[in-house]
Amino acid sequence: MIAVDRGRYRCLVDPGSGDERGVTAMRARELGRKGVVVGDRVALVGDVSGAPDTLARIVRVEPRTSSLRRTADDTDPFERVVVANADQLAIVTALADPEPRPRMIDRQLVAAYDAGMEPLLCLTKADLADAGALVAEYAPLGVPYVVTRRGGEVDELRGHLAGRTSVLVGHSGVGKSTLVNALVPDAERAVSHVNAVTGRGRHTSSSAIALELPGGDGWIIDTPGVRSFGLAHVEPRHVINAFDDLAEGAAERCPPHCDHLQESCGLDGWVTDGHASRARLDSLRRLLSSREGEPE
Numbered sequence: 001m002i003a004v005d006r007g008r009y010r011c012l013v014d015p016g017s018g019d020e021r022g023v024t025a026m027r028a029r030e031l032g033r034k035g036v037v038v039g040d041r042v043a044l045v046g047d048v049s050g051a052p053d054t055l056a057r058i059v060r061v062e063p064r065t066s067s068l069r070r071t072a073d074d075t076d077p078f079e080r081v082v083v084a085n086a087d088q089l090a091i092v093t094a095l096a097d098p099e100p101r102p103r104m105i106d107r108q109l110v111a112a113y114d115a116g117m118e119p120l121l122c123l124t125k126a127d128l129a130d131a132g133a134l135v136a137e138y139a140p141l142g143v144p145y146v147v148t149r150r151g152g153e154v155d156e157l158r159g160h161l162a163g164r165t166s167v168l169v170g171h172s173g174v175g176k177s178t179l180v181n182a183l184v185p186d187a188e189r190a191v192s193h194v195n196a197v198t199g200r201g202r203h204t205s206s207s208a209i210a211l212e213l214p215g216g217d218g219w220i221i222d223t224p225g226v227r228s229f230g231l232a233h234v235e236p237r238h239v240i241n242a243f244d245d246l247a248e249g250a251a252e253r254c255p256p257h258c259d260h261l262q263e264s265c266g267l268d269g270w271v272t273d274g275h276a277s278r279a280r281l282d283s284l285r286r287l288l289s290s291r292e293g294e295p296e
Contacts, residue, residue: 001036001037001038001039001040001041001042001058001210002022002038002209002210002211003038003207003208003209003210004036004037004038004207004208005207007026007027008024008025008026009024009025009026009027009036009042009058010022010023010024010025011023011024011025011042011044011056011058013044013048013050016216021049021050022050023044023048023049023050023054023056024054024055024056025042025044025046025055025056025057025058026055026056026057026058027057027058028045028057028058028059030059031058031059031060031061034061035081036058036061037081037082037083037084037208038083038084038207038208038209038210038221039083039084039085039086039165039210039221040061040062040064040084040085041061041062041085042058042059042060042061042062043058043059043060043061043062044056044057044058044059045057045059064084064085065084065085065087065116066084066085066086066087066115066116066117067081067083067084067115068081068082068083068084068086068089068111068112068115068117068167068169069081069082069111069114069115069233070082070111070226070229070230070231070233071230071231071232071233072228072230073228073230073232074230074231074232074290075232076230076232077232079232079233082167082169082208082223083167083208083221083223085165086117086165086166086167086221087117087118087164087165087166088117088118088119088120088160088161088164088165088166088167089108089111089112089115089117089118089119089120089166089167089169090119090120090122090160090161090166090167090168090169090220091105091108091109091112091119091120091121091122091169091170092122092124092168092169092170092174092175092176092179093105093121093122093123093124093134093170093174094123094124094125094128094173094174094175095123095124095125095126095128095129095130095131095134096125096128096129097125097128097173098171098173098174100134101171102134102137102283103283103286103287104171104229105121105138106242106283106284106287107229107231107287108169108229109141109143109242110231110234110238110239110241110242110287111229111231111234112242113238113241113242114231114233114234114238114241114242117167119143119144120143120144120145120146120160120166121138121143121144121145121146122145122146122148122157122168122170122179123135123145123146123147123148124148124149124150124174124175124178124179125148125149125150125175126147126148126149126152127149127150127152128150131145131147135147137277137279137280140244140245140276140277140280141242141243141244141245142244144160146160148175148179150175150178154179154182154183157179157183158183158213161183161213161217161218161220162213162217162218163217163218164218164219165210165218165219165220165221166218166219166220166221167220167221167223168180168220168221168222168223169223169226169229170225170226171225171226171227172225172226172227173225174225176222176223176225177222180211180220180222183211183213183220184211184212184213184214184220185214187211187222207224208221208222208223208224209221209222231287231290239284239287239288240260240284243276243280243283243284245275245276245277245280246267246270246276246280246281246284248275249266249267249270249271249275249276250266250267250270252266252270253266253267253269253270254266254267259288260284260285260288261285261288261289267281267284268281
């Protein structure tokens with residue numbers, strides 16, 4: 001399934017066969033409350049010709065290999081699947097205009113690891129600010145990254161996306177739609193402008209959409225800009241798995257069932273001994289505190 005709009009689902013039938021075609025479908029009643037999201041592999045019945053004014057029915061959603069999930073906030077018990085069956089999460093953040101939000105990046109890293117997806121940092125607007133400090137902050141995690149400039153080439157990014165299904169996430173104004181248009185020239189995604197007063201961008205993508213890269217060399221899924229990324233669905237003990245530079249220390253030095261927020265936590269000594277940065281530990285603890293319902 002490649003797009004959804006007001007209860008109508010756009011599906012691609014027989015992809016890569018030379019006879020692929022877009023089919024519009026609706027959910028069958030027998031699906032009940034089961035959701036269908038972009039990236040899902042589904043079974044269709046009815047008219048699958050793709051001819052104008054035809055409508056098929058989605059009768060089954062195949063098991064998912066991955067599910068990128070988020071909640072409205074850290075206390076919301078209702079999780080939402082954003083996309084399915086992607087293997088890479090491209091976390092898009094601007095180096096300036098608007099300023100980077102490391103804690104949002106951390107949250108999206110947690111969501112990536114929770115979903116079993118590999119993360120990729122995509123740092124945009126390098127013509128406005130240097131990427132060095134942000135790259136150094138995440139270097140201990142070993143997360144691959146790519147740096148782009150406004151109006152610049154995207155060949156390096158294209159290389160990271162080749163042969164994969166990648167989800168682009170980021171808050172409004174960071175340049176996701178600009179990247180999508182550069183990668184898929186006929187996508188024609190609307191581009192927003194950042195408000196000079198608030199530093200926020202306007203939401204230009206209202207729903208997720210899957211787009212095939214030119215030459216059939218992978219897929220990208222563009223998602224609407226987000227201002228928050230709730231992690232109520234992630235168990236606190238799993239959060240540290242997104243912090244490889246700290247997870248080793250937790251295994252070696254923390255007492256059983258350590259929540260990493262108490263004085264007995266062994267991570268302070270791990271940082272003091274130079275195995276990880278204080279900034280990364282502070283970020284982890286802010287995230288854990290937020291996950292417990294405290295303000296972020």
